[in-house]
Amino acid sequence: MSRGRLADSDDRLAYIDQATYLSFAATGRQQLAQFVWVYERQVDMDGLRRFHAHFGQGLAARLIEHSVLPFGRHRWVSAAGAPAPLDVADPRPPGQLGAWIEERSQTPVDPVHGPGWHLGVLPMSDGTSAVTLVLSHCLLDGGGSLLAMAEAVDGGRRDFGYDMPAARPRRKRFTSDVRQVVRDLPDFGRTVVHAAKFAYGKRGEISSSSGASRPPAAHVPDGDVVLPAVSAIVDARDWDARAEALGGTTYSLLAGFGALLGKRLGRVRDDGTVTTLIAISDRAGDDDLRGNAMKIATATIDPSDVTTDLAGTRSAVREAFAVVRDVPDDTHLLLPITPYVPKRAVRRTADVLFGDLPVSCSNLGEVPAEMLRIDGSAADYVLFRPMDQNVSRATIERTGGQLVLAAGRTSTFISIGVVGYEVGADNTREWLGDRVTETLATLELKATII
Numbered sequence: 001m002s003r004g005r006l007a008d009s010d011d012r013l014a015y016i017d018q019a020t021y022l023s024f025a026a027t028g029r030q031q032l033a034q035f036v037w038v039y040e041r042q043v044d045m046d047g048l049r050r051f052h053a054h055f056g057q058g059l060a061a062r063l064i065e066h067s068v069l070p071f072g073r074h075r076w077v078s079a080a081g082a083p084a085p086l087d088v089a090d091p092r093p094p095g096q097l098g099a100w101i102e103e104r105s106q107t108p109v110d111p112v113h114g115p116g117w118h119l120g121v122l123p124m125s126d127g128t129s130a131v132t133l134v135l136s137h138c139l140l141d142g143g144g145s146l147l148a149m150a151e152a153v154d155g156g157r158r159d160f161g162y163d164m165p166a167a168r169p170r171r172k173r174f175t176s177d178v179r180q181v182v183r184d185l186p187d188f189g190r191t192v193v194h195a196a197k198f199a200y201g202k203r204g205e206i207s208s209s210s211g212a213s214r215p216p217a218a219h220v221p222d223g224d225v226v227l228p229a230v231s232a233i234v235d236a237r238d239w240d241a242r243a244e245a246l247g248g249t250t251y252s253l254l255a256g257f258g259a260l261l262g263k264r265l266g267r268v269r270d271d272g273t274v275t276t277l278i279a280i281s282d283r284a285g286d287d288d289l290r291g292n293a294m295k296i297a298t299a300t301i302d303p304s305d306v307t308t309d310l311a312g313t314r315s316a317v318r319e320a321f322a323v324v325r326d327v328p329d330d331t332h333l334l335l336p337i338t339p340y341v342p343k344r345a346v347r348r349t350a351d352v353l354f355g356d357l358p359v360s361c362s363n364l365g366e367v368p369a370e371m372l373r374i375d376g377s378a379a380d381y382v383l384f385r386p387m388d389q390n391v392s393r394a395t396i397e398r399t400g401g402q403l404v405l406a407a408g409r410t411s412t413f414i415s416i417g418v419v420g421y422e423v424g425a426d427n428t429r430e431w432l433g434d435r436v437t438e439t440l441a442t443l444e445l446k447a448t449i450i
Helices: 015-027 045-055 094-105 142-153 170-201 203-207 236-245 250-264 311-326 335-340 343-353 393-398 429-442
Strands: 030-039 062-065 075-078 117-123 129-136 229-235 274-281 294-301 359-366 381-385 402-409 413-421
Touching: 015 030, 030 094, 030 142, 045 117, 045 142, 094 117, 094 129, 094 229, 094 381, 129 142, 142 359, 229 236, 229 381, 229 429, 236 250, 236 413, 250 274, 250 294, 250 311, 250 359, 250 402, 250 413, 250 429, 274 311, 294 311, 381 402, 381 413, 413 429
Parallel strands: 274 359, 359 402
Antiparallel strands: 030 129, 030 381, 062 075, 117 129, 229 413, 274 294, 402 413
């Protein structure tokens, strides 16, 4: 598909994308989407090279260019073509697959200078193989990534008409950015009034945003830490049968599993419930060019009921979805003020907006069949990993750890990626894999852990 030159404002980051990028710029912590394909055969390298080239011609073929104004909205610029070579690793034993996936998750990406994404291949000594794609969440969320991958498999191309980086003279950028600020002033004025009301209503939470129920962490040496991550592959028929037997749905079973795992990792409120943040796609079709098109539903779940009856969890999830659908989201109404927020305030935003010790949960639903066929034929397994780079150990300990789930399904299996860190725990892949296996067992489910 091809498009003409964009209007002057059409290459501006949406407010939600500006907020996502400014969070990264303020903290240095990079959120990633990582996808892994596992094959019980060798990869078709010719097919994979075609995918590699085509993926660089779609939604991921862009970077972020800063406004010349300190409070201006940034722009998308073109980054057409693969930004990094296809990286083929030396063969390793199958037992080192997890370590390789982790290494690739920490290979740098940069949404401003590039590469914004990269693709790697691991041949294994027993004839099996794996492929992983890692990209900055500043460029695309999970739903946008699935769309971009499906289009790349089909050989689709997009021309958004974005300028090349630094293509416009600084004076022209300045004039254009000033015009955009003037156009945004009505939104900004309304947002200032709303922000004052929001801050007044949240004044108690803002003053104690460190979280009353978070136990103080002992002093630990600072430095970056890689958050443990594993994936659980569950037979789709077993998953659906268990959801039905418990009176739930695939969404409520995933939320219930997240709450149970959250309890096991100490992520409970004073009343024993677990706050679950569920990402819901807000993408308005294939022409929605936002990098992050989502809303967040908040469900409070009692994990004590999950193993015997999902009715309460199902009700909590349904009510959370209804609130997102029917009630204006205060946090989204604040987005137009994002370019003016100081970095110090950005660093505290997550504590205020996302509550205390939450479990984040993203269900991608049925993934496009094309997404499994990046080398021309379907992979045996596909994994979804919501990874991070540049995570400060002091910060993750101060904020009480983390638990994030990302799930998708095919016709034959459910794939659940889990990234978890518990203050004071071993925090290894093996430790997290055991916690995931034990939690699934309480739901009478078995999984292959990768």
